[in-house]
Amino acid sequence: MYLTSYGAVREVTGSMHLLTANNSRILLDCGMFQGRRKESNAKNRAMPIDPRILTNVVLSHAHIDHCGRIPLLTNWNFHGRVIATRATVDACHYLLRDSAHIQESDAQYLNYKTVRHFLHEKKKSAKKKKLTNKEIQTIKTLLKKGPHRIKTDVVDQWIDRFHLKSIEPLYTTADAEDALEYFEGYPYEYPVTVGKDITCTFYEAGHILGAAMSLIKAVVKGTVYRILYTGDIGRFDKPIIRNPNTVFPEEDRTIDLLVMEGTYGDREHEPVKELKNELKKVITTTVERGGSIVIPSFAFGRTQEIIYLLHEIYNENEVPTLPIYIDSPLAVNLTRVFGEHPEIYDLLTHKTFLEIGQNPFMFDQIHFVKSVEESMELVNDKSPNIVISASGMCEAGRILHHLRYKIHNPQNTVLFVGYQAKHTLGRRIMEAGNNYEASGRQGTPPIMKFLNKTYPLHAHVDEIGGFSAHGDKNEMLRFLRESRLKIKRIALVHGEEDQLNPFQELLEAEGYKVMIPRSGEIIKV
Numbered sequence: 242m243y244l245t246s247y248g249a250v251r252e253v254t255g256s257m258h259l260l261t262a263n264n265s266r267i268l269l270d271c272g273m274f275q276g277r278r279k280e281s282n283a284k285n286r287a288m289p290i291d292p293r294i295l296t297n298v299v300l301s302h303a304h305i306d307h308c309g310r311i312p313l314l315t316n317w318n319f320h321g322r323v324i325a326t327r328a329t330v331d332a333c334h335y336l337l338r339d340s341a342h343i344q345e346s347d348a349q350y351l352n353y354k355t356v357r358h359f360l361h362e363k364k365k366s367a368k369k370k371k372l373t374n375k376e377i378q379t380i381k382t383l384l385k386k387g388p389h390r391i392k393t394d395v396v397d398q399w400i401d402r403f404h405l406k407s408i409e410p411l412y413t414t415a416d417a418e419d420a421l422e423y424f425e426g427y428p429y430e431y432p433v434t435v436g437k438d439i440t441c442t443f444y445e446a447g448h449i450l451g452a453a454m455s456l457i458k459a460v461v462k463g464t465v466y467r468i469l470y471t472g473d474i475g476r477f478d479k480p481i482i483r484n485p486n487t488v489f490p491e492e493d494r495t496i497d498l499l500v501m502e503g504t505y506g507d508r509e510h511e512p513v514k515e516l517k518n519e520l521k522k523v524i525t526t527t528v529e530r531g532g533s534i535v536i537p538s539f540a541f542g543r544t545q546e547i548i549y550l551l552h553e554i555y556n557e558n559e560v561p562t563l564p565i566y567i568d569s570p571l572a573v574n575l576t577r578v579f580g581e582h583p584e585i586y587d588l589l590t591h592k593t594f595l596e597i598g599q600n601p602f603m604f605d606q607i608h609f610v611k612s613v614e615e616s617m618e619l620v621n622d623k624s625p626n627i628v629i630s631a632s633g634m635c636e637a638g639r640i641l642h643h644l645r646y647k648i649h650n651p652q653n654t655v656l657f658v659g660y661q662a663k664h665t666l667g668r669r670i671m672e673a674g675n676n677y678e679a680s681g682r683q684g685t686p687p688i689m690k691f692l693n694k695t696y697p698l699h700a701h702v703d704e705i706g707g708f709s710a711h712g713d714k715n716e717m718l719r720f721l722r723e724s725r726l727k728i729k730r731i732a733l734v735h736g737e738e739d740q741l742n743p744f745q746e747l748l749e750a751e752g753y754k755v756m757i758p759r760s761g762e763i764i765k766v
Contacts, residue, residue: 242459242466242766244498247289248272249735250760253504253662254306255284256735260468262459265296265436269455269470269500273309273340275636276664285310285411289761292319297435298423300325301472302452303332303541309340312412312420319423324433326443327426328451328582332541334421335574339540341417343637344410351408353384353391356399360384389613429453429486442493447475447485448710449542450579454486456493466766467493470500473735474712474720478513480549481579481601483587485712487723495727498766503736504660504711506744511707517550519705523656524560524627527701532652533626534563535700537640537667539633540572542710543659545579547629549601553593556604566619568610568630568639576602576609620646633659635667641692644670648689651682653700658708663737666691674702714744718751731755732764 242262248255249272256272268290274281292314300308300323311323311333325333360380364372372380386392400407427433432440438460443453452475457468477484511519527534538544544567555562567573579602583595594601610616619628620642630640647653648670661668666689673687677698687698712720721728731753733741738757745755758764 242461242468244468244500244732244764244766245761246732246734246758247760248274249306249502250758251736251738251741253660253735253737254281255310256301256307257289257310258470258500258734259290260457262439262461262466263437265439266290266294267436267439267441267457268295268298268314270301270307270472271298271310271314272307273305275306275634276662280664282411285313288313288317292317295319295321297321298323299435299441299455299457299470300329300333301455301470302446302449303329303336304449304473304539305336305340307472308333308337311423312337312341312416315420315423316412316416321423323420323424324435324441325424325426326429326451326453328578328585329453330424330426330451331578331581332451332575333424335571335578336541337417337420338414339571341410341412341414344412345414347637348408348410349391349393349396352393352396352400355405355407356396357381357384359399359403359405389617432458444486444489445483445585446472447477447479447482447712448473449475450482450545450582450585456489458493466497467495468498468500468766469496469726471502473502473504473710474717475710476510476513476712477716477719479546481546481587481590482585485720487720489724489726494725495729497729498764499726499728499731501717501731501733502711503717503733503741503744505709505713506717506733506736506740506747507742508706508713508740509715510709510713511705513707516705516707517554519707520547520550521554521560523654523703523705524554524563527652527654528561528563528625530652530701531625532650532654532700533624533628533647534654534656535640535643535647536627536629536656536658537633537635537644538572538629538631539659540569540631541575543633543708544569544572544629544631545576545602546708547658548576548607549590551607551627552601552604555606562606563625563627565607565627565629566610567607568616568619568628568643570611571631572629573609573611616642619643633667634661634665635670635691636665641666644689645692645694645696648696648698648700651699651701655700655702657702657704660709660711670698671702671704673698674700675704678702714747717744718747721748721751721753728753733757
C-alpha cells in the first residue's frame, strides 16, 4: 500500500494524493493550483497521472484548490466515480461551473488583448508611433460589444487569419457539466467501497459545509491498513457548522498513516469569540472615516460566515447598519446550498436563528448582486457600504473592479478575512498595506498593479485572521489529543515550509513520527 503526493506538497494549492493498493488507484482530491498566472497555468495543465489508470476519486470538500481539476480528469478518459459528501456534491455543481466560466473568460480576454495589440501595431506606421484616441476606439468597437462584452467570434477570426497565438481555457463549461455526472454523494459515517477491498468513511472536518476527513480502510493480503486523510481541518466553536469530528469507532482508532494538513502549523488564530468584536471595530472606524469596506472573500464558506456574523451584529444594534452587497452570483447560489443543508448546522445556529424563524443568511440590509450591470452600478456607488466579493485571494472576479475603484481612497478599508497564498494579488495588497500601516502611513503609498494598470494603495488594510476556516496549530493539536487516535506516522501536506517545519517539530515533541513529503515522493504504508 503506497501514497504519493502530487499537489499541496510544501504549498497550499493543487491538492492531489494517490493511494495505491490491491491494484486499485484512489485519488484523494484533484485540486487546482493558484498563484502566479503563468506558473499555476503550466502546473494545472500538466496532469501527473494518466486518468485512465485511476479507480475512483475521493473528494474531501468543494474548494477549487481541492476539486478544480476534476473536469480535466473526466475530459481525459477517467472512468471511475467522484465520491464526496452530499453537501460537497451540491456545492461542486456551482463551483465547477463557475471555475469553467472563469477559465473561458480569462482565455477570451487574453485573446482579445492579443488581437488588440496586433491591430494597434498594424495600424501604426514608421512615422506614426502612437494611435489617436479615435483609432483606438475604432479597434475597440471592432472587437467589443459595449464596454464589457468581447466579440469572441471576431477575435477568433483575426487569430485564425493571422495565425496569432491563441489561449485555450483549461476546461470549458461543457467539460464541467460532463464532470458533474461522475459525482456521487454519501452521508457522513457511511462506509463506501472505493476499490478492491477498500472502503472510505467520511467524518466531519469542520472546515466548510460538507467538508470531510476520509478514513480509508484497505485489506491487503489479509492485513487491515487505515489511512486517515484530514483534508482541511476546521476550527472549533465557529458558527454554522459542527466542530471537527474527534469520535472514531474503537476498531478504527489505529491509523497507519495520517495525511494531515498544516496550513497554519506555526500560527495561533485570534479567539473565535473575538471575531464579532473585531468586525464591529472595523465597521465603526471605517464609518467614522466616511468610507466603505471591501471584503475579498471565498464565495463558499467564508462569505456565508460573514453574512451570519453581520446578521448577528445588526440584530444587536451596536454598529451603524451599512447596506451589505454580496457581489458574486456564485455566492448567491452557494448560500442557497447552505440553506438546503440545515442538518449540518451546529446547535447554536439552530438556537440563534432557526428556532425563532429567521434565516441566518437573509435580513433587511443584505442585497445579492447578480448581473454585471448591477455590479458596475455598485462599483460607481460612492455612498458608504460593505461589499463582499470573490475571489478570496483577489486573483479574478468582480473583486478586482471594486479594488480598482476603492483602494485609492484613504477613507475606505480593504478587509482580509482569509488566507492569502504567496504570489497572489491579495497577498501583495495585504503585505504592502501592513507595511504602510506599520510606517505610520508616511511617505508615498504602495503601488499595486492589476488589470494592467497601477493604483496607489491609500485605503486602510485590515486583517481578521480568526475567520480562517483552517485550524491553527493548537486546534490541530486539539484534534489529535481529543480523538485519541493511535497514529503510527504523520505526513504533513497543504502548507508552506515556514509553517510545516515548525509544526513537524511541535508534533515530534508530542511523540509523533512525522515527515513532510516532496512532490512525487512515494510513502510505503
